[in-house]
Amino acid sequence: IVRVFNQRREIVAVHARAEPGKFTTDPNHLHSPYRRVVQSSLDYLLDRARVIGKHTGSWAEAMVQQRGPIGTRVLHGLLALAEKHPVKALESTAQKALHHGAWRLKDLRTLLE
Numbered sequence: 001i002v003r004v005f006n007q008r009r010e011i012v013a014v015h016a017r018a019e020p021g022k023f024t025t026d027p028n029h030l031h032s033p034y035r036r037v038v039q040s041s042l043d044y045l046l047d048r049a050r051v052i053g054k055h056t057g058s059w060a061e062a063m064v065q066q067r068g069p070i071g072t073r074v075l076h077g078l079l080a081l082a083e084k085h086p087v088k089a090l091e092s093t094a095q096k097a098l099h100h101g102a103w104r105l106k107d108l109r110t111l112l113e
Contacts, residue, residue, distance in 0.1 A: 001014060002017055042071070045075035045079065048079055052082050053091040054091070055091045055092075055094040056078070059095075066103045071103075074104070077108075078105065085112055093111040093112050096111050097111055
């Protein structure tokens with residue numbers, strides 16, 4: 001359990017600890033303008049992933065469904081992988097990762113090797 005305190009040492013929120021490599025954000029804790037920025041950023045990054053290929057786009061969409069807004073960081077990593085690896089290799093990797101439910105960037109890197 002993770003407890004969040006204010007400056008007067010009063011509990012502000014209590015959360016279950018996430019598994020290693022996973023993050024959770026309560027949408028109620030995001031200021032509404034920030035939520036719009038996060039969503040538009042996610043939409044932009046998802047569009048770029050879809051341009052790479054069908055499987056890469058599908059993997060990116062499923063990963064965001066699984067991981068939520070924190071998936072933005074993973075999408076940035078995915079796009080960096082796309083600059084370093086051939087599209088065919090990335091498409092094949094994304095298809096395998098999607099089939100196995102592997103939602104971490106580390107999983108994609110391992111499959112690429």
